[in-house]
Amino acid sequence: MRVGRFELGPGAIILIFLVMAGLVYVGLDKLGVMDKVKDTVNPPGDKVGDSKIPEKRANLGDYKDIPGSEVKAPEKTTDNPEVVIGIWTWQTVSGLIDAVGGPGKSGDHKDSCLCQAGITNTQLVVQNDTAEQVKALAAGQMQLVTTTGDQSAVDIAGANKLLRGNKAKVIWSGGYSFGEDCLMGPESWKKDPQLARGSVIVTAVPYCDWNVTVNWASDNQIPVNPNEEVYDPQAINFVNAVDHIEAAQKFVKNSKVSLTNLATNKKEDFSIDAVATWTPGDVTAAKERSKVTYKGKQEKLQKIVSTKEYSYMMPNILFGNEDWLNQHRDYVKTLLRCIARSNEKIKTDDNYLKNRIAPLNALTFNVEGAGPTFWYDYFKGKTEDDVFLGGSRVNNLAEVKHLFGLANNLPIEQSIFGITYTDHAKRLQKILPNRLESYAAVKDVVDLSFIKDISDEQSATPVYQAKFEGGQNTGTVVRANYQITFPSGSATVTSSETKVLEEIRSLLIRASDTKVILYGHTDNLGDDATNMRLSKERAQSVWQWLKKSDPSGVNINDNRLQTIDGFGPTKPLPSNQNRDEKERAANRRVEIVLK
Numbered sequence: 001m002r003v004g005r006f007e008l009g010p011g012a013i014i015l016i017f018l019v020m021a022g023l024v025y026v027g028l029d030k031l032g033v034m035d036k037v038k039d040t041v042n043p044p045g046d047k048v049g050d051s052k053i054p055e056k057r058a059n060l061g062d063y064k065d066i067p068g069s070e071v072k073a074p075e076k077t078t079d080n081p082e083v084v085i086g087i088w089t090w091q092t093v094s095g096l097i098d099a100v101g102g103p104g105k106s107g108d109h110k111d112s113c114l115c116q117a118g119i120t121n122t123q124l125v126v127q128n129d130t131a132e133q134v135k136a137l138a139a140g141q142m143q144l145v146t147t148t149g150d151q152s153a154v155d156i157a158g159a160n161k162l163l164r165g166n167k168a169k170v171i172w173s174g175g176y177s178f179g180e181d182c183l184m185g186p187e188s189w190k191k192d193p194q195l196a197r198g199s200v201i202v203t204a205v206p207y208c209d210w211n212v213t214v215n216w217a218s219d220n221q222i223p224v225n226p227n228e229e230v231y232d233p234q235a236i237n238f239v240n241a242v243d244h245i246e247a248a249q250k251f252v253k254n255s256k257v258s259l260t261n262l263a264t265n266k267k268e269d270f271s272i273d274a275v276a277t278w279t280p281g282d283v284t285a286a287k288e289r290s291k292v293t294y295k296g297k298q299e300k301l302q303k304i305v306s307t308k309e310y311s312y313m314m315p316n317i318l319f320g321n322e323d324w325l326n327q328h329r330d331y332v333k334t335l336l337r338c339i340a341r342s343n344e345k346i347k348t349d350d351n352y353l354k355n356r357i358a359p360l361n362a363l364t365f366n367v368e369g370a371g372p373t374f375w376y377d378y379f380k381g382k383t384e385d386d387v388f389l390g391g392s393r394v395n396n397l398a399e400v401k402h403l404f405g406l407a408n409n410l411p412i413e414q415s416i417f418g419i420t421y422t423d424h425a426k427r428l429q430k431i432l433p434n435r436l437e438s439y440a441a442v443k444d445v446v447d448l449s450f451i452k453d454i455s456d457e458q459s460a461t462p463v464y465q466a467k468f469e470g471g472q473n474t475g476t477v478v479r480a481n482y483q484i485t486f487p488s489g490s491a492t493v494t495s496s497e498t499k500v501l502e503e504i505r506s507l508l509i510r511a512s513d514t515k516v517i518l519y520g521h522t523d524n525l526g527d528d529a530t531n532m533r534l535s536k537e538r539a540q541s542v543w544q545w546l547k548k549s550d551p552s553g554v555n556i557n558d559n560r561l562q563t564i565d566g567f568g569p570t571k572p573l574p575s576n577q578n579r580d581e582k583e584r585a586a587n588r589r590v591e592i593v594l595k
Helices: 010-030 033-041 091-100 130-138 152-163 208-219 244-253 281-288 322-327 329-348 350-365 372-380 397-403 416-431 449-453 495-510 528-548 581-587
Strands: 083-087 122-126 144-148 168-172 175-177 182-186 200-203 236-240 257-261 266-270 274-277 291-294 297-306 316-321 382-384 387-389 392-394 478-483 516-521 561-566 589-594
Touching: 083 091, 083 130, 091 122, 091 175, 091 316, 091 329, 091 350, 091 372, 091 392, 122 350, 130 144, 130 152, 130 316, 144 152, 152 168, 152 316, 152 416, 168 322, 168 329, 168 449, 175 316, 182 208, 182 281, 182 291, 200 208, 200 244, 208 236, 208 244, 208 274, 208 297, 208 416, 208 478, 244 274, 244 281, 274 281, 281 297, 281 387, 297 387, 316 322, 322 329, 329 350, 329 392, 329 449, 350 372, 372 382, 397 416, 397 449, 416 495, 478 495, 495 528, 495 589, 516 528, 528 561, 528 589
Parallel strands: 083 122, 083 144, 200 236, 200 274, 516 561
Antiparallel strands: 144 316, 168 316, 175 392, 182 274, 182 297, 257 266, 291 297, 382 387, 478 589, 516 589
């Protein structure tokens, strides 16, 4: 074949054909055409490994004496589609379970709120892997699915990819993890988080409890090693598990882990020092390996940090495909009214929680050895051998509005959900960029119209606020320094420091159940007496800015403030002698300690 002045042989012709075919394929793939072709051949939900809705579980037990629902149903709807809702083994969905009535369809439970409201075709499926829930959502096998607020950027990005657009919309929050998601390790870490450098922690990477650990490490400015093949003595290192149950089992077994030590460049065996897990994994870890030997010293196993301290970090989130949601607005609003009313009942009637909700949760979760007493105890949280285990809370409508910023007309970016969604997404992209290449802006992943449409629902109990009872808040949850620049001789906060201040605000809101200590520091230039005064005034200015940034007063308020003081130039950073401008700038800072 001749092209212009060139004579092409068979090999060159084949090569040109392959290159052109490749370019066409890339172009079609970019346009999403190839995905459609693939799905036609092998639809989502039918691929190997795709989600299948499990058969009804065996051995559900026999709880015939469960009291009936005492929740008044809303006005009946005629919008009664077939609906499957994916849930985790997580008691923040207690109100949803109550509304449905337990395993089976809502119509099987004539007294349930949903059945009374005309909804008979809704059922729950326990699936602890949200990636599988998302596949079922895209395949039309599930209509609503759950995840956590901090994890939602990952799961919604996965859903939007399968749904071909920003169609996944968050519409509700059932409650919060309130202690059960945790990092458990040597108790010395509670006094000094920096002692966790060089540790090996087993957890399911990169899910909820890993998130707790990464948040805690980042807030304490401790590096995290993302490579599970190597050991970094200056960082927190991870060993992977498939889920929170296996993480607890691996921790208890404590088999040696072979990793390449970056300090010696040799393969070495390491013990597992700590576990990040959630209930019932925390109960297993505490009862079956109550002591750990860390760096040659035997110590008691303790909860180092959990969603008890990070009390607004991990909301339960309910989301679905906007196309389906808008087709069934009456159904969705009726469902949300029932959940809100059930959650209000749970919050105000302990007998209802004990005698109805706990057995329903036992039936629905169907975890071996975990009956109603187990779920009742660990919903409320229980201290055993000085270790607090479990802990969940549920949301009424007022708390849902607070989460999404509706109560104070906050932009969604500044709401609690905006913080949990965005903060962790940024961290994950930094640590494991291949796990989250991109994510939608938070304003594009919520549809708050359903919440607004049921705003006439009454909330008898106020939005949860930390109580700080005596004897608590003794350990150090976070100790970190933030550089904040003030005009010379002034304690006025300037707009140039907004980014740093918002970073501190996000920390304080996520960790709302911690007491706050604020210290101001300066460099060694100028008069010492003036610097001492200025450093305290600057710490006070920062606190005033932080309080003003929370118009609700729920998450940042004076009840949290334990100490505020200034040290002038008397406590420079370790190894810092104010020898040059770089060192002096590092000493012009605010130190935050959360207890």
